[in-house]
Amino acid sequence: MSSSTPRILALLELLQSRPGATGPQLAESLGVDQRTLRRYMRQLDDLGITVQATRGRRGGYRLRPGFKLPPLLFTGPEAVALSVALLAARRIGVSAGDGASATAEAKLRRVVPADVAELTAQLGDALDFTLPETAATAPPVEVLTVFGEAVARHRRVHFGYRTHDGATGEREFEPYRLVFHSGRWYVVGRDVTRAALRNLRVDRVAGPRLTDVSFTPPEGFDPAAHLLGSLAAVPYRHDVEVLLDLDAAAARDRIPRWAGTVVSTGAGTVLRARAEDLSGMARILAGLGCRFTVRRPAGLRDEVRALAGRLMESADGVT
Amino acid sequence: MSSSTPRILALLELLQSRPGATGPQLAESLGVDQRTLRRYMRQLDDLGITVQATRGRRGGYRLRPGFKLPPLLFTGPEAVALSVALLAARRIGVSAGDGASATAEAKLRRVVPADVAELTAQLGDALDFTLPETAATAPPVEVLTVFGEAVARHRRVHFGYRTHDGATGEREFEPYRLVFHSGRWYVVGRDVTRAALRNLRVDRVAGPRLTDVSFTPPEGFDPAAHLLGSLAAVPYRHDVEVLLDLDAAAARDRIPRWAGTVVSTGAGTVLRARAEDLSGMARILAGLGCRFTVRRPAGLRDEVRALAGRLMESADGVT
DNA sequence: GGTAACCGGGCGGATTCCGCCCTGATTAGG
DNA sequence: CCTAATCAGGGCGGAATCCGCCCGGTTACC
Numbered sequence: 001m002s003s004s005t006p007r008i009l010a011l012l013e014l015l016q017s018r019p020g021a022t023g024p025q026l027a028e029s030l031g032v033d034q035r036t037l038r039r040y041m042r043q044l045d046d047l048g049i050t051v052q053a054t055r056g057r058r059g060g061y062r063l064r065p066g067f068k069l070p071p072l073l074f075t076g077p078e079a080v081a082l083s084v085a086l087l088a089a090r091r092i093g094v095s096a097g098d099g100a101s102a103t104a105e106a107k108l109r110r111v112v113p114a115d116v117a118e119l120t121a122q123l124g125d126a127l128d129f130t131l132p133e134t135a136a137t138a139p140p141v142e143v144l145t146v147f148g149e150a151v152a153r154h155r156r157v158h159f160g161y162r163t164h165d166g167a168t169g170e171r172e173f174e175p176y177r178l179v180f181h182s183g184r185w186y187v188v189g190r191d192v193t194r195a196a197l198r199n200l201r202v203d204r205v206a207g208p209r210l211t212d213v214s215f216t217p218p219e220g221f222d223p224a225a226h227l228l229g230s231l232a233a234v235p236y237r238h239d240v241e242v243l244l245d246l247d248a249a250a251a252r253d254r255i256p257r258w259a260g261t262v263v264s265t266g267a268g269t270v271l272r273a274r275a276e277d278l279s280g281m282a283r284i285l286a287g288l289g290c291r292f293t294v295r296r297p298a299g300l301r302d303e304v305r306a307l308a309g310r311l312m313e314s315a316d317g318v319t
Numbered sequence: 320m321s322s323s324t325p326r327i328l329a330l331l332e333l334l335q336s337r338p339g340a341t342g343p344q345l346a347e348s349l350g351v352d353q354r355t356l357r358r359y360m361r362q363l364d365d366l367g368i369t370v371q372a373t374r375g376r377r378g379g380y381r382l383r384p385g386f387k388l389p390p391l392l393f394t395g396p397e398a399v400a401l402s403v404a405l406l407a408a409r410r411i412g413v414s415a416g417d418g419a420s421a422t423a424e425a426k427l428r429r430v431v432p433a434d435v436a437e438l439t440a441q442l443g444d445a446l447d448f449t450l451p452e453t454a455a456t457a458p459p460v461e462v463l464t465v466f467g468e469a470v471a472r473h474r475r476v477h478f479g480y481r482t483h484d485g486a487t488g489e490r491e492f493e494p495y496r497l498v499f500h501s502g503r504w505y506v507v508g509r510d511v512t513r514a515a516l517r518n519l520r521v522d523r524v525a526g527p528r529l530t531d532v533s534f535t536p537p538e539g540f541d542p543a544a545h546l547l548g549s550l551a552a553v554p555y556r557h558d559v560e561v562l563l564d565l566d567a568a569a570a571r572d573r574i575p576r577w578a579g580t581v582v583s584t585g586a587g588t589v590l591r592a593r594a595e596d597l598s599g600m601a602r603i604l605a606g607l608g609c610r611f612t613v614r615r616p617a618g619l620r621d622e623v624r625a626l627a628g629r630l631m632e633s634a635d636g637v638t
Numbered sequence: 639g640g641t642a643a644c645c646g647g648g649c650g651g652a653t654t655c656c657g658c659c660c661t662g663a664t665t666a667g668g
Numbered sequence: 669c670c671t672a673a674t675c676a677g678g679g680c681g682g683a684a685t686c687c688g689c690c691c692g693g694t695t696a697c698c
Contacts (some may be wrong), residue, residue, distance in 0.1 A: 003323065003362055003685080003686090004322065004323070004324060004654095004655070004656095004685095005323060005324045005327050005362060005366070006362075006365070006366055008324050009366065009390065012390075016426060016429060016430070019429065022673085022674070022675090023674070023675065024673095024674085032656075032657090033656065033657050033658075034675095035656075035657070035658075035659095035677085036655080036656055036657075038675080038676070038677075039655080039656080039677095041675095041676095042676095042677095043322055043324060043325075046325065047324070047325055047328065053674090053675055053676085054664095054665085054674085054675085055663075055664045055665065055673095055674055055675045055676085056663090056664045056665025056666060056673070056674055056675075057664090057665055057666040057667075057672065057673045057674060058665075058666065058667095058673080058674080059664085059665075059666095059673075059674040059675060060674080060675095061675090063429060063430060065429070065430055065431050065432040065433060065435075065436070069392065069393050069394070069395065069398060069430050069431070070430050071328065071331075071390030071391060071392050072390060072391045072392075072393065072426055072427070072430060073388065073390050073391075073426075074388050074391065074423060074426065075388070075419065075422075076388065076464075077418070077419035077460050077461050077464060078419045078420075078422055078423035078426070078460075079388060079423075080419065080460055080463075080464055081405070081408075081414055081418075081419040081420040081423050081460040082401055082404070082405070082423055084408065084413060084414065084460070085401070085404040085405045085407070085408035085409075085413065085414060085420070086400070086401070086404045088404070088407065088408040088411060088413040088414075089400075089403065089404035089407040089408060090404075092407060092411060094403060094404065094407040094446065095400055095403065095404060095407075099396070099400075100394065100396035100397045100399065100400040101397075101400040101404065103394075103397055104393060104397040104400050104401055107335060107391055107392075107393065107397070108391070110335060110338065110382055110384070111335070111382060111384055111388055111389050111391060112384050112388070113384040113388075114384060115468070115471075116384075117384070118467075118471055119464050119467040119468060119471070122467045122470060122471060122497060123463060123467055123497060123499075126496070126497040126498050126499045126504070127413065127499050141396050141397075141399055141400040141403070142396050144399075144442060145395075145396060145399055145438050148437075148438040148441045148442055149434070149438060151441060152434075152437055152438070152441060177445070178441060178442065178444075178445040179445050180442075180445045180446050185445070279608060280608075282608075283605070283606050283607070283608040284606065285630075285633075286602070286605035286606055286608075286626070286630055287602050287603065287605055287606030288602070289598060289599070289601075289602040289605075289626065291629055291632070291633050292633045293633065294633070294634065301634045301635075302634075304630055304631075304633065304634040305630075305631060305634040305635075307605070307608065307630065308627045308628075308630035308631040308634060309627075309631075310610055311604075311605055311623055311624075311626065311627035311630065312623075312624060312627040312628075312631075313610070314604075314610050314611045314612065314613070314623065315613065315620045315621075315623040315624040315627060316620075316624075322654080322655090323654095323685095323686070323687095341642085341643065341644090342643070342644065343642095343643085351687075351688090352687065352688050352689075353644095354646085354687075354688070354689075354690095355686080355687055355688075357644080357645070357646075358646095358686080358687080360644095360645095361646095372643090372644055372645085373643085373644085373695095373696085374642095374643060374644045374645080374694070374695045374696065375641095375642075375643055375644075375694085375695045375696025375697060376641065376642045376643055376695090376696055376697045376698075377642080377643075377696075377697065378642075378643040378644060378695085378696075378697095379643080379644090380644090
């Protein structure tokens with residue numbers, strides 16, 4: 001009266017929960033002969049689930065990640081965690097509401113019991129309250145993975161790109177690194193046709209395709225530093241340096257990372273940034289609330305002064 | 320030479336991917352008799368996977384979420400999406416690095432092929448760059464679910480709580496709603512022993528336990544509005560109203576949501592907020608960069624004036 | 639009432655499954 | 669070098685089950 005299916009599923013669960021178990025152990029857990037266990041292993045293999053077996057003393061079985069993903073057995077809380085994570089990720093723009101994220105979400109939703117679904121919805125509502133609903137600019141995971149693979153394998157990518165003014169065109173690109181930055185995904189690398197470093201927005205990419213052409217990324221390339229610089233540098237006219245009367249930790253807390261970098265020097269906490277728009281920088285400085293000294297550029301002092309003037313007038317009720 | 324296990328797994332996959340399929344369709348897809356299909360259904364049922372069958376014309380089978388979660392079959396991109404979402408959620412403090420999120424992540428990691436794992440790691444690095452590494456204050460999903468269930472079923476919760484000054488004590492609480500707010504989870508409700516509305520930080524809760532005591536939540540309770548108010552109101556002394564020379568959308572974009580609410584009125588865009596710290600509010604106003612008129616309180620005008628003065632001095636290079 | 643779906647009993651033959659033998663190969667450790 | 673522990677798999681025979689094909693029944697929609 002016992003089919004083998006439940007036992008094979010149980011075996012899968014055992015393998016997932018207790019990697020490295022030995023044959024006799026597993027056989028005993030399942031209540032079957034070792035020979036039968038081996039037959040089950042063979043079946044799993046036929047299912048596309050590769051089970052790695054190390055022989056000899058100290059041997060054992062463990063799942064080896066293969067091309068096809070084995071069925072995953074989650075608990076209720078885990079399902080909740082996954083669903084909420086997907087929701088949160090979508091809210092902050094890490095993933096899109098279409099493509100793989102959506103199908104994964106749908107799969108979860110379909111199997112989750114009603115009470116767990118309710119929990120998820122409730123936690124989702126809680127997120128709704130505080131996380132801003134981002135515009136639908138997140139690229140689907142499928143597009144991201146193409147770039148991810150290209151970065152890892154040093155392959156050129158070919159794709160269509162829509163610039164900010166709406167013009168579209170084809171690009172050949174050597175991606176150095178992916179960056180998620182203030183709600184958007186960027187890919188940093190070299191535009192082959194234009195022979196220049198570029199930061200492209202991944203959500204403006206259409207139909208990316210891995211090519212066979214490989215490239216060698218630049219030597220001694222510090223991704224984080226370079227990216228910060230290159231992102232901040234995109235269109236900049238002013239090199240800003242401000243001495244802050246604030247400790248570095250507090251400053252980092254109040255200054256958005258895209259605005260610039262905060263460093264501690266002998267003279268105190270220094271903000272270095274590159275800016276196109278000095279009035280924006282003035283607003284950031286005003287938002288700090290601390291005293292500061294503008295080292296350069298001089299124009300920033302004027303902006304701060306102007307902002308202070310406007311503030312004063314606002315405070316005095318002048319319209 | 321064919322076992323039934325692969326076909327049962329295939330059936331599961333079919334049910335997950337194409338809910339509502341009819342018996343004949345499924346039988347044909349699997350290449351088995353309808354009778355056999357029914358036997359498979361019975362087996363799934365025995366596995367704890369409830370399959371809902373609607374009879375009659377227009378009938379069909381679909382998975383009905385049951386207590387035990389059936390094995391989930393994800394594709395590679397879906398696994399990536401899930402892993403990245405978990406990472407992102409942890410970064411912004413939605414979930415913790417322990418408990419269900421961690422085990423779910425571990426399960427995913429164990430089954431994911433090497434190249435996909437590499438992609439995930441890379442996308443995670445990209446997140447690392449821009450999302451702040453939050454302190455480990457996120458509560459495990461298990462704790463959240465207790466409160467979620469309590470909210471849904473109107474049940475009191477009993478737990479230990481550590482106040483901000485380190486004192487610990489037991490609490491009996493009637494939770495009205497969960498809120499995720501600027502990187503932290505809160506539960507809003509009524510503290511039974513103190514007979515007062517409270518907002519508690521979920522990460523300071525220890526060992527929450529659902530009780531059998533039910534309660535009736537207050538009538539006409541608008542969660543969003545009330546929460547905003549009560550969160551902003553926790554320790555507040557000042558009622559702030561400022562008329563902004565800025566359109567509402569831009570204002571909402573620049574003002575953090577915890578700071579207050581932006582509404583459009585006939586007179587223009589108005590920011591209403593409650594604040595403990597007027598200088599903080601002044602900094603926010605300064606960061607807007609626009610002109611504004613402080614309607615109340617008068618003290619805020621002084622703060623703005625003081626800030627403007629400091630700014631002016633900073634611009635003039637006075638230390 | 640007819641049709642299209644689900645439901646399940648029963649039956650008989652083919653198939654598979656499973657436990658128990660066996661031999662081998664591989665690895666770690668003494 | 670030899671032993672112990674482990675995986676790998678062939679073969680066999682009996683038992684279990686699986687499966688296709690009957691069947692009549694029920695439920696719901698047209």
